Amino acid sequence: MPQEVTKQYKEIMSKYLESQSEEDLYVGQQFSRRFIEKDIAPEDVISIHKSALFELHPNLRKQVWDSLDFLIEMMIHYGLTMREHQSLVRKQEAIQMEMNVATKVQDTLLKTVEPDAEGLDVGWISQPAHQMNGDYIYFLNQENASSVAVADVIGKGIPAALCMSMIKFGMDGLQNENSSPDNVLGIINRIVEKSVDDSMFISMFYGKYNSITSTFSYASAGHEPALHFSSGTSAFTELDARGLLLGVKKEAIYDEHSVVLEEGDFVVMMTDGVTESRTENGFIEMSAIKSLLAEKKDESAQEIADYVYSELSRMQDYQLSDDFTIVIFKKKTV
Amino acid sequence: MNLGSSVEIITEWDIVAARQLGRNEAKQVGFGTVDQARITTAISELARNIYLYAGKGKIEIERISEAGLVGIKIIASDEGPGIPDLRKVMEDGFTTSGGLGAGMPGVKRLMDEFKVISEVGEGTTIITTKWLH
Ligand SMILES: Nc1ncnc2c1ncn2[C@@H]1O[C@H](COP(=O)(O)OP(=O)(O)OP(=O)(O)O)[C@@H](O)[C@H]1O
Numbered sequence A: 001m002p003q004e005v006t007k008q009y010k011e012i013m014s015k016y017l018e019s020q021s022e023e024d025l026y027v028g029q030q031f032s033r034r035f036i037e038k039d040i041a042p043e044d045v046i047s048i049h050k051s052a053l054f055e056l057h058p059n060l061r062k063q064v065w066d067s068l069d070f071l072i073e074m075m076i077h078y079g080l081t082m083r084e085h086q087s088l089v090r091k092q093e094a095i096q097m098e099m100n101v102a103t104k105v106q107d108t109l110l111k112t113v114e115p116d117a118e119g120l121d122v123g124w125i126s127q128p129a130h131q132m133n134g135d136y137i138y139f140l141n142q143e144n145a146s147s148v149a150v151a152d153v154i155g156k157g158i159p160a161a162l163c164m165s166m167i168k169f170g171m172d173g174l175q176n177e178n179s180s181p182d183n184v185l186g187i188i189n190r191i192v193e194k195s196v197d198d199s200m201f202i203s204m205f206y207g208k209y210n211s212i213t214s215t216f217s218y219a220s221a222g223h224e225p226a227l228h229f230s231s232g233t234s235a236f237t238e239l240d241a242r243g244l245l246l247g248v249k250k251e252a253i254y255d256e257h258s259v260v261l262e263e264g265d266f267v268v269m270m271t272d273g274v275t276e277s278r279t280e281n282g283f284i285e286m287s288a289i290k291s292l293l294a295e296k297k298d299e300s301a302q303e304i305a306d307y308v309y310s311e312l313s314r315m316q317d318y319q320l321s322d323d324f325t326i327v328i329f330k331k332k333t334v
Numbered sequence B: 001m002n003l004g005s006s007v008e009i010i011t012e013w014d015i016v017a018a019r020q021l022g023r024n025e026a027k028q029v030g031f032g033t034v035d036q037a038r039i040t041t042a043i044s045e046l047a048r049n050i051y052l053y054a055g056k057g058k059i060e061i062e063r064i065s066e067a068g069l070v071g072i073k074i075i076a077s078d079e080g081p082g083i084p085d086l087r088k089v090m091e092d093g094f095t096t097s098g099g100l101g102a103g104m105p106g107v108k109r110l111m112d113e114f115k116v117i118s119e120v121g122e123g124t125t126i127i128t129t130k131w132l133h
């Protein structure tokens, strides 16, 4: 045991035994941090106390010394718990560091291109609730068309994040294929069905904008419906299409629909982290989300997306309960 | 020098006897109150494991000296079921008591040296030593 600590403890305690003043208690408590700093276990603290007391008052009754021995025995498990705790904290720090690296790897691995279709203004935001994102956006550019896949792996965190890379490589393989939405979901479904654990499901919305016909065609694998804002009527229409979650059934069929976008129209694709935003008073109504979108209808797609995100996260006291992703395709006004 | 004695562990009371023997030996070696309590706790945990998981076994306690150092060596042995996943058992936070800081990792912390030999179906032997510093 560090002699120095014992000596100082004795001095501080002796002062307190004379004065019983708040000041000496304060000094003592400040000193107690030294015990923690020096990793002195609680049973050793009591032992230090016992030696100090013995030096100051050797003639106390036997029961006092016996009771201190009893207390030492009582503290052994506390001491062990403290050490175990320290070791678990160190382990956790190591895991945290690995997670930081994993997040960086995820970001690099899942980088996607910028959409570039003529006349199309695109905005998006994707924020994980925890460290790793279970939502995923993938853009695909082809001649006269830009497409987007918005995916949400059901289940959070690391397993979800690992799953993303599979979708990404599945999509990368599509560059030269027929990229009609129903066909894309069919292909990705077969990949997911083959390679993913039975307990893992993915919802996905796939939208494709054709810049020649101004048509937005889409298909959905059990995903949140998208919203179409019409600048002519200032009204929203839900864009939904029938289709099973990815990975459920090999032969799943996906319906495809389409809508023509007028100037100033926009389509909002989301994950359930947006539509199921929660405050203390329950879910945030879809109508509230629509009003947020409508307020910014004349802004750029990115400004609309950022605005909805900042408002909804403010309403939730900046604590997302789920990964949050919005993608907006807006037809530019000339 | 090799002074030793042992306690058969069959009932829960034998755990107390092993503790008593360990504390006396530790005192004889010259350990202070806190280390006596630590050594006794280690014996207690090992004896309890024998009682709970192997049914019966033995705790041997030896006073040892080596290269001018003196210490105490505890050998806990049984012919019980053995421990299938030693690595897991030695992980913090694994004990069935759940984070009460004891168990085998606790014994390892309380002592200076710790070694387990366990064969499924044959039994378990744990040898652990603490030196007087
Ligand atoms: N002598 C033994 N024979 C067979 N299995 C054992 C033996 N000792 C320990 N084990 C196994 O190893 C596990 C971990 O033992 P350990 O003493 O670390 O924790 P515990 O006994 O489960 O809980 P605690 O000791 O904290 O109350 C036990 O649950 C038991 O399965």
Ligand SMILES: [Mg+2]
Pocket (backbone or CB within 6 Å): B045, B048, B049, B103, B104
């Ligand atoms: Mg145990």
